[in-house]
Amino acid sequence: MAGRLIYVMGPSGAGKDSLLAFARKRLMGEPILFAHRYITRPSGHGEVHVALSVEEFAARSVLGLFALEWSSHSLRYGIGVELDVWLARGCTVVVNGSRQHVQHTLARYPFAEVVHVDAAPHILEARLGARARESAEQVAARLARRAPFALPDGVRCMTIDNSGRLEEAGRALVAILTSRAGVL
Secondary structure (H helix, E strand, C coil): CCCEEEEEECCCCCCHHHHHHHHHHHCCCCCEEECCEEECCCCECCECEEECCHHHHHHHHHCCCEEEEEEECCEEEEEECHHHHHHHCCCEEEEECCHHHHHHHHHHCCCCEEEEEECCHHHHHHHHHHHCCCCHHHHHHHHHCCCCCCCCCCCCEEEEECCCCHHHHHHHHHHHHHHHHCCC
16 A cells, blocks of 8 residues: 655745644644654754764765755755655655755655645745844845746645744644545
């Protein structure tokens, strides 16, 4: 029995990590798994991931321990090969992915479903500034290069606007995930 892959993506500052934390908390005990990411950045700032050094990441990559991997903003991101085991066992698996990497993900997992999280530009700017990971100039440059993405025909894409209250967008994500997993 094959599982379902739900690929959550959106621009930096859209609140993907907050939405995933909201959903994870409310779906404990349900047959929905949230894949953790491996990132070459220290953990913290509300983001749940496994921090790896650049060298550790490279070694795992060479060993084929990532089902998905990409680079963004001078960092390396990976999703472990446990993803394939979970899908093979029929699990619904949620991945926090990259818009720029979605085509690669769909090539490997053609039946993946995409959830695009977005927020109004002024909200993105405020959230990125509040994170204090980048200078105001870097935030402005990041927002200016916000490129549209395209999905192949037939790819299911659901959109969540996370410009307002987290609870509203969070309930929308929970509803999507439970419907995809067949949870009542």
